[in-house]
Amino acid sequence: MARLVRHDATGPRKLEEDDIDSEKGNVAICQCGLAETYPFCDGTHRTTRDERADELYVYETDEDDVRARRVVEDVVCSDE
């Protein structure tokens, strides 16, 4: 399982005391890369639970703000 996620941020996000979940007393940092509240986990990682270990996934959001994923064979980068 692997996934490609595009991020637009160009700098860090400093954690503040307000970022701590008052009920749980912790801060959950997103490691799947899909959270709408990135860098904080919002539970979106649950959509990755059925990813297969031998597949590469691309998650994309369309013009209607609907996120979909697809399996790709490979990713080729170009300087064009």
Ligand code: FES
């Ligand atoms: S780890 Fe990414 S949304 Fe939870």
